[in-house]
Amino acid sequence: MYESTLINLSLFILLLPLLGFVVTLLLGKKVKSVFIFENLIIILTFFSSVYLLYSKLANFRTTKISSELEWFGFNNFITGTKLSINLGFMIDNITAIMLFVVALISMLVHLYSIEYMKGDERYNRYFAYLGIFTFSMNGIVLTNNILMMYIFWELVGLSSYLLIGFWFEKKTAADAGKKAFIVNRIGDIGMFAGILILFLTYQTFSFDKIFSSISSGVLPFNSDFWLTVTGILLFCGAIGKSAQFPLHVWLPDAMEGPTPVSALIHAATMVAAGVYLVVRIFGLLTADAMLFIGVIGMISAFIPATIALTQNDIKKVLAYSTVSQLGYMIMALGVGAYQFAFFHLVTHAFFKAALFLGSGSVIHAMHHEQDIRKMGGLRNKMPLTYWTFVISSLAISGIPLTSGFLSKDGIIASSMAFANLTGHYLFPIFSLVVALLTAFYMFRLIILTFHGEPRDIHKFEHAHESPFLMVMPLVLLAGLSIFIWYTPNPLNSEQGWILSKWIEKPTVFTPERSRFDFMKSSSDEENNIKQSYLDAEVYKEAMHSAHYPAMILSELMAILGILFAFIVYQWKKINADSIADKIKPLYNFSLNKWYFDEIYNKTFVAFTIGLSKVLAWFDAKIIDGMVNGSAFLTKHFSFFIGNFDKYVIDGIVNFTAYFNGFIGLLVRRIQTGKVQSYLALVIFSLVILLFIFK
Amino acid sequence: MNINNFLSDIDLIYPEIILVSTLIVILLYDLIFTKNKRLLPFFSLSGIFIATLFTILNFGKNEFAFGYGSNNYLLSIDDFSNFFKLIILISSFIIIHFSILSNEIKICIDRHGEYYTLLFGMMAGMFFLVSANDLIVIYVSIEILSLSSYVLAGFVKTSLRNSEASLKYVIYGGVSSGIMIFGMSLIYGMTGSTNLAEINSILKVTALSDITFLTSILMVLAGIGFKISIVPFHFWTPDVYEGAPIPITAYLSVASKAAGFAVLIRFIKIMFLSGITNNEYWVLFPIIDWRSLLVIFSIITMTLGNLSALWQDNLKRMLAYSSIAHAGYILLGLAVLSNQGLTAVLIYFIIYLFMNLGAFLVLMLIANEINSEDIDDYKGLGYSLPFLSAMLSIFLISLVGLPPTAGFIAKLYLFIALVDAKMIVVAVIALLNTVLSLYYYIRVLKNLYLSKPNERYIKIKNTSLSYPLVFILGTPVFVFGLYFTPITDLAKYSLKILGI
DSSP, rough: OOHHHHHHHHHHHHHHHHHHHHHHHHHTTTTTHHHHHHHHHHHHHHHHHHHHHHHHHHHHOOOOOEEEEEEEEEEEEOOOOOOEEEEEEEEEHHHHHHHHHHHHHHHHHHHHHHHHHOOOOOHHHHHHHHHHHHHHHHHHHBBHHHHHHHHHHHHHHHHHHHHHHTTSSSSSHHHHHHHHHHHHHHHHHHHHHHHHHHHHSSSSSBBHHHHHHTTTTOOOGOOOOHHHHHHHHHHHHHHHHHTTTSSTTHHGGGSSOOOOHHHHIIIIIIIHHHHHHHHHGGOOOOOHHHHHHHHHHHHHHHHHHHHHHHBBBHHHHHHHOOOOHHHHHHHHTTOHHHHHHHHHHHHHHHHHHHHHHHHHHHHHHHTSOBGGOOOOOTTTSSSSHHHHHHHHHHHHOTTTTBBBHHHHHHHHHHHHHHHHOOTTHHHOOOOOOOOEEOOOOOOHHHHHEEEEOSSSSHHHHOOOOOOOHHHHHHHHHHHTTBGGGSSTTTTTTGGGGIIISSSOOOOOOOOOSSGGGSSSSOOOHHHHHHOOGOOOOOHHHHHHHHHHHHHHHHHHHHHHHOOOOHIIIIIOOSSSHHHEEEHHHHHHHHHGGGGHEEEEEIIIHHHHHHHHHHHHHHHHIHHHHHHHHHHHHHHHHHHHHHIIIIIIIIHHHHHHHHHHHOOOHHHHHHHHHHHHHHHHHHHHHHHHHHHOOO | OOTHHHHHHHHHGGHHHHHHHHHHHHHHHHOSSSSSSSTTTHHHHHHHHHHHHHHHHHHOOOOOEEETTTTTEEEOHHHHHHHHHHHHHHHHHHHHHHHHHHHHHTTGGGGHHHHHHHHHHHHHHHHHEEEEEEEEEHHHHHHHHHHHHHHHHTTOTTTTHHHHHHHHHHHHHHHHHHHHHHHHHHHHHHHHSSSHHHHHHHHSSSSOOOOHHHHHHHHHHHHHHHHHTTTSSSSSSHHOOOOOOOOHHHIIIIIIIIEEEEEEEEHHHHHHHEEOOOOOOOOTTSSSOOHHHHHHHHHHHHHHHHHHTTTOOBHHHHHHHHHHHHHHHHHHHTTTTOOOOOHHHHHEEEHHHHHHHHHHHHHHHHHHHHOOOBBGGTTTHHSHHHHHHHHHHHHHHHTTTTTTTTTHHHHHHHHHHHHHTHHHHHHHHHHHHHHHHHHHHHHHHHHHSSSSOOOOOOOOOTTTTHHHHHHHHHHOOOOOOOOHHHHHHHHHHOOOOOOO
């Protein structure tokens, strides 16, 4: 096993879905069964990524493999320097794990969609889009430089637009696709500006080179402040893609896409890209930038959790829970819990995919009914869907023995440790509240959907368990939400291989003065070995003392939440409606999603439309006036030149021909007199040139 | 004149020898097997293939061949000439496929032997031309090239416009080469040498800046300018391009233009280079204001080419004017008078080869079907011929120079060279010209896609060769637009010109 083998393998993994996309798209209309090809491709991608993960962890666990090739370069002939723009791959453990997760979820979504999308008129095109989505996500994961990341980032944006608006005949779906695209673009502008600052400062896009320049003291515009700004600007991209506050509004609307697409977007691909970006740029985040990221993450964890409490659409609840969980991850990165953030990304990918695919199974069974007020009692009709849904819900609520417990508990503990170290106590408080809310709304969803009496008898009677291809992914994903895959000790994830061995500990490159105190490298290092702040005594102690309180508190919260859900919705001890009536304003506030859409419509959208009207007027009257004026001039000038050529030059030449006039075109053409005149002109112009340059 | 080391220098001209032998083989075959002409293209292709191999082997050798006297050489086999030989070979390879597909050529099946013989005659002429290091060699190879192309331009005897084109070409070309040889004899009279490098060393010691020398240089430039059709030596171009069979038009617009440029660059650089400044710019003997001369030529050429193209209704004639305009852009790269500008020229040629031949190929395939080159007849073709129309659009967009096609890269390097040389005004004029050219290229696209289709529905017979060939030409236009390091590397590698 050589490093180059891994690089070639990863190239293979990257390009396979692209091949699938091209073939499926081109042949889609003619060959009805071409979707099978796309599915085989994705299965092959999955097995390649398993092999890549295996060989990376078995042979190169501690090495970082990267490979670069020059895309293009510009020689500066005067100074003799060269500016090269490179393309490249970097494979560390995080890359390999992420590739595996993407390929797995994508494969399951592909297989699931074979049944779910059956009968759709653009069946093959759907699979083609899934292919390009996987391709773009793999690109983000594999790259070693931020330019390529940006390119694939935009490709993800494009493919999400195609998939969310897949049923574009429906106006809401088309609008949702547009909204996702535009809102993402707002974040991308920030990211683009950040990339420009980096390139201006370091003349390279490569992460490694940027990091090493930072650690050798080269900063954008020579100031810590601008490094902070750069970090925040780059993070703006993540705000858009990972649907963080205040750009989270596109994600719930994106539920208009087919449900398997939601699973793909929300579990493994698009929204994960934002978190992955922050993971990649973690080394250049200053304390201020981290705090900003943490606060954004905290807000994004809290607000959607409160909104999810009152939503009645099964997919909307899950959508808001996605935003909330992503908020957790982002907050974790903000408080320095790098490993837990990535760990939560992985575990969340599995259980959230299970939840979405499960909801798809329910929707499929209920003939595209998504309102949970019309469901109920499906437990016995769809046992497999139900149980996988329960396991995944337990995982997302963070109940022990599940994967969600391991990662979420870690995040809460880290936020507590962070609070102890720096005094920012809001982080643990909010994360505990969100844990409570999460458990409550998830079990509210389960109870309303699966328990109790059916509320729509007609649809209930037609409901049935989904076919094998749809249930198999559910079982597999629910299985992956059990602790055993990650650690032998269900209560302590730190002992597990994934945290202690697989996920690399982060290195921080920012100047010492702009780090949090606990992240400063200890000055009394004896062996002069750079250690990660995660291994520093201070941090370890803080984590240790936070571990048990955090676990107990978060369990308490989760159980309280579940219990409350049962009290209200299962046993009906408290009437949900009467509570809602009592706190009517708050209820409406949550039901209407904190009025974000309305506020944005009244302010930004209205402002933009107004501005564009003004610009349109300016464009139509003034710019077009100028353009038309110059076009008019150019046209007539060139008409003049053309005519000059045609009539004056050719006219002199063909004087006889024109004089005779009525002789046809052909006769005129074979007139040798023309050539003579041409030649006369050549001699004439030679003489003129001689006079000019004499 | 005694040639030193004649036999050992033979090794260096294997590609030329292969081409001439293929010519003889084709001629003999044609004489012996008078009935079966179908094998001729295969002979030609294999000849080209072997010549390509030898050309590639010659890369990096950089030697003079056929020395006479003390230190004078007739040919210089350097990377610069090898680069242009490669361009000529690739375009010949494609042109032979063109000829197989062309209806015009197909009609004259009994004269195919003649056709391919003459093609190889042109190739041999161009090969000697691009490595010529002596005025006599330049003149003789231009004549070899021209005589073959005169006949080829009028190859379809039954077509009046073919014969007309040929006749015009012959007269015009005859006078041009007359002017050129006059100029050359004046140079010889003043310096006593026909060797470019020797003239250079003579110029170093004696200042020859009088009007006679200037006249002689301009006369030689007129001869070369006729080959690369720069204004005011371009008058033949539209008529001949429009009249000649399409494969020959395409060939003239790429290969013979490339050979002309090669000899122009060599003529200027080897004869007049007196030194190189610190920042890599060439210093030429101040006989004439070289940069102004070249800039004036190129700006007039591109502007006139573009403005005339605006009013053309015949796509072939439009492409003729557009190729005049492109000669203007390329000349601008030379006007920078530095290796950077030269790199831009070489890059431009690689890309121009694919995009221009591609546009001509699609034009020919469509003309084969609808028997018209009129832009108005292209209305709505985007729907009846989706693939060809899409490819034509790509080629035209590349000719404009819009990303992500390769044409953009060609113009990008050119403009970078101009800006680095602080020729901002010239760059702006060239840029405006590009904008101007957008109009007439896009007009074709508009007819293809936005205009109402004509009544008749056109369906192209899918010959096995045509689609792959279009695809082969289209792929580089796309790929080099996105990943152009190979061609820039090749261009930088090929800058080596022997002689000074």
